[in-house]
Amino acid sequence: xxxxxALGERRLLxxxxxxxLRSSLAELLRSDGxxxxxxxxxxxxxxxxxxxxxxxxxxxxxxxxxxxGWQFRIEQKRDPxxxxxxxxxxxADDTPKAVAIDAEMYLKKPFQYxxxxxxxxxxxxxxxxxxLDRMASLGTLAAGIAHEINNPLTYVIANLELIEEExxxxxxxxxxxxxxxxxxxxxxxxxxTTVVARLNEISARLRDAxxxxxxxxxxxxxxxxxxxxxxxxxAYVDVRSVLDSSIKVVTSEIRQRARxxxxxxxxxxxxxxxxxxxxxxxxxLLNAAHxxxxxxxxxxxIRVATKMGSSGEVVIEVSDTGKGIPPEAQPRxxxxxxxxxxxxxxxxxxxxxxxGIVRSLGGSITVESESLRGSTFRVVLPxxxxxxxxxxxxxxxxxxxxxxxxLIIDDEPKVAEAVRDMFGIGHETKIVTSGGEALAxxxxxxxxxxxxxxxxxxHMPDISGMELHSKLxxxxxxxxxxxxxxxxxxxxxxxxxxxxxxxxxxxxKPIETQRLRELVATTIASRQSG
Numbered sequence: 001x002x003x004x005x006a007l008g009e010r011r012l013l014x015x016x017x018x019x020x021l022r023s024s025l026a027e028l029l030r031s032d033g034x035x036x037x038x039x040x041x042x043x044x045x046x047x048x049x050x051x052x053x054x055x056x057x058x059x060x061x062x063x064x065x066x067x068x069g070w071q072f073r074i075e076q077k078r079d080p081x082x083x084x085x086x087x088x089x090x091x092a093d094d095t096p097k098a099v100a101i102d103a104e105m106y107l108k109k110p111f112q113y114x115x116x117x118x119x120x121x122x123x124x125x126x127x128x129x130x131x132l133d134r135m136a137s138l139g140t141l142a143a144g145i146a147h148e149i150n151n152p153l154t155y156v157i158a159n160l161e162l163i164e165e166e167x168x169x170x171x172x173x174x175x176x177x178x179x180x181x182x183x184x185x186x187x188x189x190x191x192x193t194t195v196v197a198r199l200n201e202i203s204a205r206l207r208d209a210x211x212x213x214x215x216x217x218x219x220x221x222x223x224x225x226x227x228x229x230x231x232x233x234x235a236y237v238d239v240r241s242v243l244d245s246s247i248k249v250v251t252s253e254i255r256q257r258a259r260x261x262x263x264x265x266x267x268x269x270x271x272x273x274x275x276x277x278x279x280x281x282x283x284x285l286l287n288a289a290h291x292x293x294x295x296x297x298x299x300x301x302i303r304v305a306t307k308m309g310s311s312g313e314v315v316i317e318v319s320d321t322g323k324g325i326p327p328e329a330q331p332r333x334x335x336x337x338x339x340x341x342x343x344x345x346x347x348x349x350x351x352x353x354x355x356g357i358v359r360s361l362g363g364s365i366t367v368e369s370e371s372l373r374g375s376t377f378r379v380v381l382p383x384x385x386x387x388x389x390x391x392x393x394x395x396x397x398x399x400x401x402x403x404x405x406x407l408i409i410d411d412e413p414k415v416a417e418a419v420r421d422m423f424g425i426g427h428e429t430k431i432v433t434s435g436g437e438a439l440a441x442x443x444x445x446x447x448x449x450x451x452x453x454x455x456x457x458x459h460m461p462d463i464s465g466m467e468l469h470s471k472l473x474x475x476x477x478x479x480x481x482x483x484x485x486x487x488x489x490x491x492x493x494x495x496x497x498x499x500x501x502x503x504x505x506x507x508x509k510p511i512e513t514q515r516l517r518e519l520v521a522t523t524i525a526s527r528q529s530g
Contacts, residue, residue: 010124011035011055015045015072016090017064025059028113034120042067046075049082056124060103062091073103081494086123090116104360152212159205159212166202170195217510236269236384237277239316240306246281247304250289257292258300258320265307267314268383272361280354280365284318284377287351291322291375312383313363319376325369333367354379403427404452404524409438409468410486411460415509419455419486422513423520435463439471442479451482452524458487458495458506466498480504482527484519486511 012034016022019040026036037055039045041064049055058076062069069089077083089103090111104123107116173195247260254260270277285302292300303319325333334355358365362382369375405428410416416431423429430451432438438456458465465485472480485499485506499506505519 010057011037011053012057012059012120013037013039013045013048013055014059015039015042015064015069016059016061017041018061025116029120032117041065042069042072042075045072046079046082049076049085050079054082054085056086057120058085058087059120060087060089062089062093083497088119088123149216152215156209156212156216159209163202163205163209166198170198170202213510234271234273237272237274238269239267239277239314239381240264242274242277243281243304243306243316246278246285249282250285253286253289254302255297256294257289258297258302261301261303263303263305265305267306267308268312270314270361270381271384272381276357277361280357280379281316281318283351283354284379287377288318288320288322288375291320291324309380314381314383316379316381317376319374321374324371324373324375325367326371330367330369334365402521402524402528404520404528405450406430406520407432407438407441407451407454409433409435409455409460409465410457411435411462412457415457419511419516422511422516427520435460435465435468439463439468442472442476451479452527453520454479454483455520456483456485458485458499466495469502469504484523 010033012029014022014026014029014036016025016038017040022038022040026038029036037048037052039048043066045058045060046067060069060072067075069091073087076085076087087103089106090109091106092109105119107119243262243264247254247262285304288302292302300321301319302321303317305315305317305319307315307317309315334351355365358379358381364380366378366380367375368378403426406423408416408419408429408431410419410431411433413431413433416433420429420431432441435456438454442451442454456465456468463471465483465487469480469483472483481504483504485504486509487495487499487506488509505523507516507519
């Protein structure tokens, strides 16, 4: 009964216009413990998906009346609430157009029922294993990430505490000096050498604290790249940048065991999801580190290389001088749950997930290994078509000297106040701490230029920045255009899709003061000149 209950939680949406085939398949799948819902075409399927709990998998016929499989996929991918549901395409059409449909797997009719069952399990398990592997990797890295953050955090906190102690003393001494000054001036002739030295020391401590904060910001950004692996959105990616982010996340694991050598040749961009690619590199780097015993880092090397293949493909290699993989284990190295690590050390998921991600990108992953001499994992990815790396141009223009009216919306008052303080006295600012309060304020005003800029947090408990934008776009479209979003992370598919869809700028927290000032000043100048 427990097995039946567990399988019963796996809900399938079967989209098939042949009523007899749909009924017979549904009956067979229910006998194997699946909860099956049927739809006769893409329109019925979309209507169901938008009203009911999401299924674990969509079995999608391609050639159907009303709305076929290709049309269904286009609409599904546009809807952030259902875009991440995996699809298994089933069709008698074996043309390149059919086989190339953007689905997790393709199965040609006619097929044996056992082949369908195997395909269903593989697609569902791939999603589950990818999530489990990411959680296992994060668990492995948690201590190292905490270590990397705690080092700079130690001197950030220490410096701020010392400044907090020292400033009141200086203020008190300055107050006494003013009181002792001649009544006609009420100011000391000039600061004493001791006070100046102590102010310089405070300034140095503030610079150290800022440096530590920047290190923490970098660590968080690298972890955020890895956390986006559940997002299926693909972009043009420089593999060297993703490799560097992955390396920074596992630095603590590597430096206890080996010296890291980077050999980066110029390579084209690839079309991939940065988070998923980061998960591949993270697993390969962790495997390389764990193949080497601790405490002899000078005697071992982990080499990370990028180069062009003979046919223009992108080649990434991760090599180590560790214990290698036994020959008898190599044929199974990419099988789920197979591991050569001791019990309790490896899950056996990592390389299987790597294999699945790389194959989904149209690439390959192979291994060369020799016992006691190390291993080389080689990932080969197709280069993105007609794309070359571009060098970002520095911001050359001076910041426009403009004055504007800015509304700051953030449910964290201290964050809102910090953002306000970034502008100094150059702008007129107003703070509200909820989306509801902001909506009421903005709806009272005519749709004119009451606020030149609306800086709005993306995620808030009552009315989110996304919902506020939607409501303003309906009633005050010109006001909605003036929104700039701030976010600590786009953690949901809905928020990621929103940021991709709207034209409004979005800046990540922690916010860089200079970048915020430039963005706001150039935006206000552009609006005022228009």
